[in-house]
Amino acid sequence: MNRFLKLVNFELNRFMNIYLVLIALTVIVQAAGVIVTANAYMDKANQAINEEMLSAAQFIEQYGAMSFLDFARGLWFTGPIAVCAAALLFYIFMIWYRDWLGKNTFIYRLLMLPTARLNVYLAKATSIVLMVLGLVSVQLIILPLENSVLKWMVPADFRTDMTVGQIVKWDYLSILVPQSFTEFILYYGAGFMAVSVLFTAILFERSFKWKGIFLGIGYAAISAIIMLSPLLATAFMDHYYLYPLETFGLEVGLGLILTALTLWMGHYLLTKKITV
Amino acid sequence: MNVMFNKRDPVYVQVIRYFKEQIATGMFESGQEIPSRRELANRLKINPNTAQRAYKEMEEAGLIYTERNLPSKITKDEAILKSVRQELIMEAVDDFVSSIRSINVPVDEVLDLVKETFENEDDK
Amino acid sequence: MIEVNDIKKKFGRKQVLNGVSFTAEKGKITCIIGINGVGKTTIMNAIMNLTPLNGGQILMNGESIGKQSYEQITFIPDAIIMQPNMTIAESMQFMTDFYDSWNQERATELLDFFKLQESEKINNLSKGNRAKVNLLLGLALDVDYLLMDEPFSGIDIFSREQIAEVFTSHLVEDRGVIITTHEINDIEHLIDKAVLLDEGKVLTEFNSEEVRETEGKSVVDVMREVYQQ
Numbered sequence: 001m002n003r004f005l006k007l008v009n010f011e012l013n014r015f016m017n018i019y020l021v022l023i024a025l026t027v028i029v030q031a032a033g034v035i036v037t038a039n040a041y042m043d044k045a046n047q048a049i050n051e052e053m054l055s056a057a058q059f060i061e062q063y064g065a066m067s068f069l070d071f072a073r074g075l076w077f078t079g080p081i082a083v084c085a086a087a088l089l090f091y092i093f094m095i096w097y098r099d100w101l102g103k104n105t106f107i108y109r110l111l112m113l114p115t116a117r118l119n120v121y122l123a124k125a126t127s128i129v130l131m132v133l134g135l136v137s138v139q140l141i142i143l144p145l146e147n148s149v150l151k152w153m154v155p156a157d158f159r160t161d162m163t164v165g166q167i168v169k170w171d172y173l174s175i176l177v178p179q180s181f182t183e184f185i186l187y188y189g190a191g192f193m194a195v196s197v198l199f200t201a202i203l204f205e206r207s208f209k210w211k212g213i214f215l216g217i218g219y220a221a222i223s224a225i226i227m228l229s230p231l232l233a234t235a236f237m238d239h240y241y242l243y244p245l246e247t248f249g250l251e252v253g254l255g256l257i258l259t260a261l262t263l264w265m266g267h268y269l270l271t272k273k274i275t276v
Numbered sequence: 277m278n279v280m281f282n283k284r285d286p287v288y289v290q291v292i293r294y295f296k297e298q299i300a301t302g303m304f305e306s307g308q309e310i311p312s313r314r315e316l317a318n319r320l321k322i323n324p325n326t327a328q329r330a331y332k333e334m335e336e337a338g339l340i341y342t343e344r345n346l347p348s349k350i351t352k353d354e355a356i357l358k359s360v361r362q363e364l365i366m367e368a369v370d371d372f373v374s375s376i377r378s379i380n381v382p383v384d385e386v387l388d389l390v391k392e393t394f395e396n397e398d399d400k
Numbered sequence: 401m402i403e404v405n406d407i408k409k410k411f412g413r414k415q416v417l418n419g420v421s422f423t424a425e426k427g428k429i430t431c432i433i434g435i436n437g438v439g440k441t442t443i444m445n446a447i448m449n450l451t452p453l454n455g456g457q458i459l460m461n462g463e464s465i466g467k468q469s470y471e472q473i474t475f476i477p478d479a480i481i482m483q484p485n486m487t488i489a490e491s492m493q494f495m496t497d498f499y500d501s502w503n504q505e506r507a508t509e510l511l512d513f514f515k516l517q518e519s520e521k522i523n524n525l526s527k528g529n530r531a532k533v534n535l536l537l538g539l540a541l542d543v544d545y546l547l548m549d550e551p552f553s554g555i556d557i558f559s560r561e562q563i564a565e566v567f568t569s570h571l572v573e574d575r576g577v578i579i580t581t582h583e584i585n586d587i588e589h590l591i592d593k594a595v596l597l598d599e600g601k602v603l604t605e606f607n608s609e610e611v612r613e614t615e616g617k618s619v620v621d622v623m624r625e626v627y628q629q
Contacts (some may be wrong), residue, residue: 006497006498103475103479103484104483105480106482106483108475108481109481110447112450112474112475113498113499114470114498114499114500115467115472117467127568272452274452275445275452276445276450276451281589283588283589283621284612284616284618284621285612286609287589287609296615311504314570316571318568318569320568321564321565321568321589323568323589323590325427344575
C-alpha cells in the first residue's frame, strides 16, 4: 500500500509541469473570456442605447439579458476545458508509452520494483482520475469568481443571475460536477472503468506488438458493446422486459464485472506477457 | 603494484610468481604485512576468488602465514625465503641454458659473454 | 544459485533462444559471451521476468522470480533506467523510497568513487558518467545477484577501468554477478566462469582459471576454437 501511494505521488509529479500549465491556461483564458464576453455585451448594449436609441428594457427584450451561460457556451469557457480533456485523454496513452518510447527505459525500473506490478497500473490509473478531479476542482473554484466578475462588469438590469449551483446543472458540467454522492461514484466509477479498459488495451499492444493492436482494439470494442448491450437491447428488441431501474442495476453490475475483468487482465499481461 | 598478466597461465600461478619475485628482490621482507585478499584483487584487477586461491596456495607452501585475524604476513622462515630466491635463479638459468643449447654455443664462450653483458649493463 | 533451464524464446519466426541452460553461483562472476548481439540481453530480461518465454524455466535459489525477488536480484541494463530529467540525488531518493535493500552508505561511497555530483541532472551527464550512475543505482542495492548488460560497451577507457575496479572491490563482494559482453579482453582476469553463446544455444561453459591451468588456454583461445568450427 505504501509503495502504491509513493507510485501515485511519483506519477503525479511526473506530469506536474504540464498539469500546472493546463490549470494556468484554464484560469487565464476563462478569466479573459469573462471580461471579453461581458465587455462585448456591454458594448453592444451601449451602442444600441446610444446609437439606435433603444431603452435598456427594449434592448434586453430584443437581445436577452446576459447570463453566465452566454459565457459558458462560448469558446472562452469550453475551449480550455476541451484542451484539458484532450490533454488528459492523450496522457492516458502517454503515461505508459513515455516509459518505453525513445531512449527511455524507465519501464525496466517500474517492472523491477519490489511490489505487485498491478500497483504500477493502479497508480497510473489513480493519477489520471486524481488529475481529472483536480481540474474539475479548479473549475469549481474559479466558477464563482468568474460569476462575480460578470456581476461586477454587467449592471444588474442587464443580467439574469445564476448561482453556481444552477450553473453546474447545465449540460456537460452536470456530469463533471455530479449533484450527489451516488452520481459521483457512478460517473467517476465509469471514468475509472474507461481508463482501465484503455490501459489494458495499451498493455495488449505492449505485450503482443502488432497483433496486440488488434487485440487491444478488440478488447475495447467488446467492452463497449457489453456496456451498451442493455441500451442496444432496448433499441432492437420488440419486447424489453426490464424496468429502467433494473436496467440501471444491470449496467452497474456489468460495469463492476468488466472493471474487475479488465484489472485482472492487466495484471495477467503485466506479470506474464509484457516485454520491455 | 602493477603486474602484466599473460592470458594463458592461471592467474593465481602468476600472482604467486609475482610474490616470489618480490621476495627474491627484497621488495617484500620477512614478516612484512601483505594486502588483504580483497585489496590484492582490487589492486591487480583480478577476480577476488583468484586472489583467495593464490593466498591459499602460498599459505600451504609456507610463503605467507596468518595469525588469528591479523593481516597475512610474509614468512619469517629464512630457509623458505632463501629457497624462493634459489628457485627463481634456477628457473631463469634453466630457461637460459635450454635456449642457449639450441644454438650450440660452447659454455666458456657463453660465460664470457654473460659476464661482459652484465658489466656493460651495470655501467649504464 | 541462478539456474537457467532450457529456455526458449521466439521473436516472430526467429528463434532467438533455443534451449539455453547454465547456472550462476553466488560469489562468482559469470560472463555470457556472444559474438553477435542476439540473445544475451534477452536472457537477462528473461531472468528478470521482463519478457515471456516460449519454454524452459529460470530459478533463483530454487524458486521462480516474483515481485519479492527484486530485493535480492537486480538488473543493470546498458541504458540508464531512471527518468532522465531527475538529478542523481532524486534518483537515489527514488531508490530509497521503493527498495528496502537500498544501502545509502554504499551509494555515497560509490558516488565518491565515481566522482559524481549529486545535484547533476542525468540528462546533462556524459555517456560514461551516465553508465556510472546506472551502475551506482544497481550496486547500492544489497542484493545477492547482479545482472549487467554490456557494462563496458560504448564508454571511454577511463570509465571502463573504473568500472573494472568496482568489480574487484568490496562493492561487489560475495555477490553473484552475471554480465554479458561481446568483448572479453578487458575482463578476462575478472571472471570466474564463461558461457559461450551462439545461435540461441550454449556452445560451452567453463571455468576460466581451470582452462588456463589444465589446458593452458586463454578464454579467447577457447572462443576461437569454438566459434571458428
